[in-house]
Amino acid sequence: MLNLITPEALQRYADIAANIKPERIKVFIQKAQELDLKPFLGYILYYDLIKNLDTDGLLKDDAPQHYKDLVNGCEYLDDNGYIVLYQGLLPVLSYFAFARFIEADSVHYTATGPVTKRYDNADALPAKDIIKLVQQQRSTANAYANETERFLLDHREDFPVWHYNQKNKSSRQAGPRIRSVDITDFNFPADNFSTNQLLTEFLN
Numbered sequence: 001m002l003n004l005i006t007p008e009a010l011q012r013y014a015d016i017a018a019n020i021k022p023e024r025i026k027v028f029i030q031k032a033q034e035l036d037l038k039p040f041l042g043y044i045l046y047y048d049l050i051k052n053l054d055t056d057g058l059l060k061d062d063a064p065q066h067y068k069d070l071v072n073g074c075e076y077l078d079d080n081g082y083i084v085l086y087q088g089l090l091p092v093l094s095y096f097a098f099a100r101f102i103e104a105d106s107v108h109y110t111a112t113g114p115v116t117k118r119y120d121n122a123d124a125l126p127a128k129d130i131i132k133l134v135q136q137q138r139s140t141a142n143a144y145a146n147e148t149e150r151f152l153l154d155h156r157e158d159f160p161v162w163h164y165n166q167k168n169k170s171s172r173q174a175g176p177r178i179r180s181v182d183i184t185d186f187n188f189p190a191d192n193f194s195t196n197q198l199l200t201e202f203l204n
Contacts, residue, residue: 004057005090009094010025010097012094016098029093032096042161064158066159070151073085074086084154086151088148092141102137103134152164
């Protein structure tokens with residue numbers, strides 16, 4: 001899968017130590033691209049955008065201009081004649097990727113299970129502070145994503161396959177959430193089982 005940004009480009013937006021291996025950063029860029037950016041753009045627009053990427057992840061020279069503007073940003077006049085300075089998709093993806101990096105980098109997986117990282121010359125941040133940092137980065141990503149929404153709406157004739165989705169917007173907000181709970185088995189218990197029996201087995 002081609003990535004829209006490189007680790008070097010991400011480091012222009014995020015304060016990541018130089019000794020972090022680029023291969024590790026690429027993992028979080030790809031996750032953010034697949035799990036944050038793709039649902040936001042919609043599958044059709046996302047895959048059409050990816051088709052216009054070169055092997056190095058940059059847009060091809062012959063890519064449509066509106067895709068170049070979508071990714072790299074541009075200055076344009078809106079319907080009311082006001083100048084809009086659009087920053088592009090790069091900061092959106094960068095801050096989503098950085099949020100995922102912070103969240104995952106605080107935990108180290110060992111043979112006995114996940115543990116919090118410890119350092120000789122520094123104290124690891126408490127979990128609540130890590131959550132705040134993740135939320136801050138996602139909030140920044142969402143702010144840039146709101147600019148992208150405006151750009152797409154202002155250029156709807158160039159992006160007919162993109163549709164505004166309020167559910168998608170709410171799913172991008174910072175912090176964990178439960179989208180839904182399937183309680184079908186508790187509403188319709190199987191034969192020869194009572195609801196209490198099912199609940200007991202589920203809890204056990």
